[in-house]
Amino acid sequence: MQQAGFITIATLAITTGLWIAGRSTQILTAELWPWHGPAQITALWLLNLVALTLVAGTRARALEPLFGGLDKAIRLHRRLGGAALIVMLVHILLLVPPRIGTAVGEVYNPFHPNSPFWIDVVASWLVLPLALAIWWRKLPHQVWLWLHRTLGVLLILACAHSLTVAATVRDYEPLRFWMILLVGIGLAAIAYRLLMFRRMGPRHGYTVEAVEPRGEHVVDLQLRPRDRRMSFDPGAFVYVSVRGSAAVPDELHPFSISSSPAERDLRLSIRKVGDWTKRLPALQPGTAVDVYGPFGGFTPHAFVGQRRLVLIGAGIGITPFLSMLRFELVNNDFRRVWLYYSVRDKGDAPYDHELADLSQKADSWVDYMLWESKARGRLTAATVHEEASPFGDYAVMLCGTNAFIRDMRTQFRALGLPDSRIIAEEFQLR
Ligand SMILES: Cc1cc2nc3c(=O)[nH]c(=O)nc-3n(C[C@H](O)[C@H](O)[C@H](O)COP(=O)(O)OP(=O)(O)OC[C@H]3O[C@@H](n4cnc5c(N)ncnc54)[C@H](O)[C@@H]3O)c2cc1C
Structure with a gap:
C-alpha cells in the first residue's frame, strides 16, 4: 500500500510539474490566477486519479505485489475513486466565479444553445447523484455494480473533456504524451477487467x-x-x-x-x-x-519473522483461519498461536468442533477460544493482549466485517501495537 501511495503522489507530481512547464510563460500572470490555473490543474488531476482508480480495480494478479494484495488494491480503488469525485467537484466549482454574470448558463446548462460541451455537462450532473447512490451500502449488489460501472463511464467522459479542452494539454507535447499514456493505461486496465478477466484471468x-x-x-x-x-x-x-x-x-x-x-x-x-x-x-x-x-495478501507468510500470532475471526470471518489451521496439520513451521472465533452464541458457530479438533492436532501450539458475545460481551483487544503479551511480541490477523476490523484495529493500536503487525481481511469490498 505504501508503494501505491508513492505511485499516486509521484504521478500527481509529474502531472503538476508538466503543467507548470507547459505554462511557464504565463505562470506568474493574472490570466491563470486565482481561477483558471487551479481549474486546469484539477482537470488534469481528475484524469490522473481516474487512470489510477481503473488500474487499482483491475483484478490482475501481476499487479498484486504493487498493492499488497487484490483486497487492498480494491480498497485503494475505492479511495482514489472518492478522491477523483472530490477533485471533479472542485474543478466544477472553480469554473463558476470567472463566468458570473456572463456565461454561467453556457457552462452548466447542457441545453443552452451556446453550451459547447453538453455531453460533459450532462455527465457532470449525473456523476454526483450516482456517487451518492453507490455510497448507500444497502443497495443490492447487482444494482450497485451497474451504477458503479455507469459512474466509471461518466468519469471517463469527464476525462475525455479534460484532454480536449485544456489548452496546455493540446499545446504542450510532453504533457500531452504523459496524459495520453495515463489514459491508455487506465483504458487497458478497464478493458482487461471488463472484457478479458473472465477469459484470460487466472x-x-x-x-x-x-x-x-x-x-x-x-x-x-x-x-x-x-x-x-x-x-x-x-x-x-x-x-x-x-x-x-x-x-x-x-x-x-x-x-x-x-x-x-x-x-x-x-x-x-x-x-x-x-x-x-x-x-x-x-x-x-x-x-x-x-x-x-x-x-490477497492475508496469509501468515506475511509475518515470516513473527513466531507469535493472534488470529481473530468474527462470524463467517473464521474461514481463512480454517484454511490456516488445516494447513498446520502438515506444516512444521512451529508457532505460538491464539485463535479466537467470535460469535453471538454457540448456535452461530458451525466450525467450533472442527477448530477445537484441529487445534489439538496442529503442529504449532494453538490456544483456541470460542468467544460467545451474548454471554461475555464483545471481545476486546485488551482481553486478547492479556493472554498473549506475557509471551512477548505478537502479530494480529483480523477477519470479518469492516466495522469489526476498524474497531479491533483501533483498540490494538491504542495498546501500542504498530500498524505493521496488524493485517486484516474485510469481507465487504464496497
Ligand atoms: C475478500 C472476501 C472474502 C470473502 N470470503 C467469504 C467467505 O469465506 N464466506 C462468506 O460467506 N462470505 C465471504 N465474503 C462475502 C461474500 O462475497 C458475500 O457475502 C457474497 O458475495 C454475497 O452475495 P449475495 O448475492 O448472496 O448477497 P448480496 O445481498 O447481494 O450482498 C451482500 C453483500 O455482499 C457483498 N457482495 C455481494 N456480491 C458481491 C460480489 N460479487 N463481489 C464483491 N462483494 C459482493 C456486498 O458488499 C453486499 O452488500 C467475502 C468477501 C470478500 C470481499
Whole structure:
C-alpha cells in the first residue's frame, strides 16, 4: 500500500510539474490566477486519479505485489475513486466565479444553445447523484455494480473533456504524451477487467463435489479440480462463478478458501446472506464452477519473522483461519498461536468442533477460544493482549466485517501495537 501511495503522489507530481512547464510563460500572470490555473490543474488531476482508480480495480494478479494484495488494491480503488469525485467537484466549482454574470448558463446548462460541451455537462450532473447512490451500502449488489460501472463511464467522459479542452494539454507535447499514456493505461486496465478477466484471468476449472449444510445459515461448497488443482497460500481468497446452472446465476463472487493448500478438494464456507448465496444449496454435484485466483495478501507468510500470532475471526470471518489451521496439520513451521472465533452464541458457530479438533492436532501450539458475545460481551483487544503479551511480541490477523476490523484495529493500536503487525481481511469490498 505504501508503494501505491508513492505511485499516486509521484504521478500527481509529474502531472503538476508538466503543467507548470507547459505554462511557464504565463505562470506568474493574472490570466491563470486565482481561477483558471487551479481549474486546469484539477482537470488534469481528475484524469490522473481516474487512470489510477481503473488500474487499482483491475483484478490482475501481476499487479498484486504493487498493492499488497487484490483486497487492498480494491480498497485503494475505492479511495482514489472518492478522491477523483472530490477533485471533479472542485474543478466544477472553480469554473463558476470567472463566468458570473456572463456565461454561467453556457457552462452548466447542457441545453443552452451556446453550451459547447453538453455531453460533459450532462455527465457532470449525473456523476454526483450516482456517487451518492453507490455510497448507500444497502443497495443490492447487482444494482450497485451497474451504477458503479455507469459512474466509471461518466468519469471517463469527464476525462475525455479534460484532454480536449485544456489548452496546455493540446499545446504542450510532453504533457500531452504523459496524459495520453495515463489514459491508455487506465483504458487497458478497464478493458482487461471488463472484457478479458473472465477469459484470460487466472481461471481454474472445478466441479461441485458436494454442498453440505453447516447449520441453518452456512453451507460448505466442496469443489473438485477438473484438471489441475490451484496452488495457494492459506488465507487466500478466490472469485467463483457457477456455469450452466438453472438454479444459480453466473455472477462472480469472492470467498476465502477454508480448506488447506495441501488438500485436493477446494472448500468454500459460505454464509447465506443474499440473492446468490441463498441459492447455493440448490447446486447439483457435477456442476461446473470457474475459480479465479488465488488473490490477497492475508496469509501468515506475511509475518515470516513473527513466531507469535493472534488470529481473530468474527462470524463467517473464521474461514481463512480454517484454511490456516488445516494447513498446520502438515506444516512444521512451529508457532505460538491464539485463535479466537467470535460469535453471538454457540448456535452461530458451525466450525467450533472442527477448530477445537484441529487445534489439538496442529503442529504449532494453538490456544483456541470460542468467544460467545451474548454471554461475555464483545471481545476486546485488551482481553486478547492479556493472554498473549506475557509471551512477548505478537502479530494480529483480523477477519470479518469492516466495522469489526476498524474497531479491533483501533483498540490494538491504542495498546501500542504498530500498524505493521496488524493485517486484516474485510469481507465487504464496497
Ligand atoms: C475478500 C472476501 C472474502 C470473502 N470470503 C467469504 C467467505 O469465506 N464466506 C462468506 O460467506 N462470505 C465471504 N465474503 C462475502 C461474500 O462475497 C458475500 O457475502 C457474497 O458475495 C454475497 O452475495 P449475495 O448475492 O448472496 O448477497 P448480496 O445481498 O447481494 O450482498 C451482500 C453483500 O455482499 C457483498 N457482495 C455481494 N456480491 C458481491 C460480489 N460479487 N463481489 C464483491 N462483494 C459482493 C456486498 O458488499 C453486499 O452488500 C467475502 C468477501 C470478500 C470481499
